[in-house]
Amino acid sequence: MLRFVSRTFASLQTQTKLDSAAVLQSVLFSDSVSSGFIGATRMEPKLYRPPPQVRGMTSLDKDAFTQAITVPALLVPTGVLNKVMKSLKKSAIQRPGVHRVVQDGEEGSGFRLVLLDPHKVSSASSFSEAEAEALRSFGVSDELQQYELKLTYDNLKTEEVLEAVLPQGQDVTSSFSRVGHIAHMNLRDHQLPYKNLIGQVIMDKNPGVTCVVNKTNMIDSTYRNFKMEVLAGEENMVAKVKENGVTYEFDFSRVYWNPRLSTEHQRVVQLVKRGDTVFDVFAGVGPFAVPAARLGARVLANDLNPESYRWLEHNCKLNKVESKVQTFNLDGRDFIRGPLKQELPALLKADSAVHVVMNLPALALEFLDAFRGLLQLEPPCEQNLPTVHCYGFSKDDNPEADVVERASRSLGFPLENKCSVHFVRNVAPNKDMMCVRFTVPKEVLFCSEEAKTEPTEEPAPKRQKCEEAPNST
Numbered sequence: 001m002l003r004f005v006s007r008t009f010a011s012l013q014t015q016t017k018l019d020s021a022a023v024l025q026s027v028l029f030s031d032s033v034s035s036g037f038i039g040a041t042r043m044e045p046k047l048y049r050p051p052p053q054v055r056g057m058t059s060l061d062k063d064a065f066t067q068a069i070t071v072p073a074l075l076v077p078t079g080v081l082n083k084v085m086k087s088l089k090k091s092a093i094q095r096p097g098v099h100r101v102v103q104d105g106e107e108g109s110g111f112r113l114v115l116l117d118p119h120k121v122s123s124a125s126s127f128s129e130a131e132a133e134a135l136r137s138f139g140v141s142d143e144l145q146q147y148e149l150k151l152t153y154d155n156l157k158t159e160e161v162l163e164a165v166l167p168q169g170q171d172v173t174s175s176f177s178r179v180g181h182i183a184h185m186n187l188r189d190h191q192l193p194y195k196n197l198i199g200q201v202i203m204d205k206n207p208g209v210t211c212v213v214n215k216t217n218m219i220d221s222t223y224r225n226f227k228m229e230v231l232a233g234e235e236n237m238v239a240k241v242k243e244n245g246v247t248y249e250f251d252f253s254r255v256y257w258n259p260r261l262s263t264e265h266q267r268v269v270q271l272v273k274r275g276d277t278v279f280d281v282f283a284g285v286g287p288f289a290v291p292a293a294r295l296g297a298r299v300l301a302n303d304l305n306p307e308s309y310r311w312l313e314h315n316c317k318l319n320k321v322e323s324k325v326q327t328f329n330l331d332g333r334d335f336i337r338g339p340l341k342q343e344l345p346a347l348l349k350a351d352s353a354v355h356v357v358m359n360l361p362a363l364a365l366e367f368l369d370a371f372r373g374l375l376q377l378e379p380p381c382e383q384n385l386p387t388v389h390c391y392g393f394s395k396d397d398n399p400e401a402d403v404v405e406r407a408s409r410s411l412g413f414p415l416e417n418k419c420s421v422h423f424v425r426n427v428a429p430n431k432d433m434m435c436v437r438f439t440v441p442k443e444v445l446f447c448s449e450e451a452k453t454e455p456t457e458e459p460a461p462k463r464q465k466c467e468e469a470p471n472s473t
């Protein structure tokens, strides 16, 4: 039913008016709530204020959020409607599921109502210069009308629902990361009593999300996967995602996957050329290995987690690169001292580049000691030495210097001025993820058995020993 209230839209500012709005609000609530162009009675505007009864709700009752608000509107001739809408983009109401153009009440009147955002428009003087000029040029009066709009749960934003439900004054931040159909959150303690409601709201408000999980803590620091609790939706943890045009499938609860690394994956893969060889020491489910193979590289990819290994193989098949990727389920050091060591002598004599990717930022820098004396039986060779891309976390004031120093210590060789360092991302306050790139020095690859087993605490001095005995054993 359409009801006309007033041709004049009053200011929202005074408390008296807000109070009278509140009275009207309760009147409207006692009725079944409907939308409409309001009739001749003068009425104060009302912004959306959550019904008080939803505060503290732990099981979602969508109907309890239904409410009528009053919004300003302009009466616009249908002939210039499209042009007016373009000019009023900033002032028109924007809410999920709310039509911005509605009938003005009289069939065939030749007019429509354009609904405006009550937070932005309270009188004709709220319009910007450009908007006012556009209205004049299209012959549209800037006299504000009132329109009573029924808002339901579906028209509310996530934050509006959560702010209405959670205890007042507490942070309702509801950020989540998305992995395929799964939204994963990191809820804080005060949000836990509302966890299922929060999960349901996230699912309702984000098309395509059919499962919401809370990452509780890291159960397995080796495999880097999280313990997860399903808050809402299906229990299916097998996600399908696309990253840089490549499709991956995996059980999100059992392997490592981080959507925030897509740029980093792309950055490194872009350095790989057709015919190159890539050793991916901590491959996960394949976000370096699979795209590198698609580019025409030969890839040897390894992961210690049997589940990652399984999904890595699956993703190679899914992307039809299984003939280009050899997969291994080994500890990273064993992979370097096994398959990598076996392949390296021939690759050192070839022309195409060799890349070693080591993305296990908590530990990878320490694994660099596996390169010491790797090829002690081989003649030293300057040509075609492998390029290592090794990741590390740093909490140091100078993260660049810190990761270079730690890489040097593991290798027993000073990398200062012989490597490049790339800032990947800030993972926590005062914790950065860095990538050190360097060519494995021949002094490291071909050093003596004695230098190989030296303790790794001291950074620089090992260099001499390696250089002294490049051919030994």
Ligand SMILES: C[S@@+](CC[C@H](N)C(=O)[O-])C[C@H]1O[C@@H](n2cnc3c(N)ncnc32)[C@H](O)[C@@H]1O
Pocket (backbone or CB within 6 Å): 222, 223, 224, 255, 256, 257, 258, 261, 281, 282, 283, 284, 285, 286, 287, 288, 302, 303, 304, 305, 308, 330, 331, 332, 333, 359, 360, 361
């Ligand atoms: C940070 S994830 C990186 C995965 C993938 N490269 C990526 O960029 O998404 C590290 C991976 O190393 C694996 N891992 C952990 N410890 C390992 C070890 N000692 N040897 C081999 N892989 C290991 C984990 O299972 C995990 O898949």
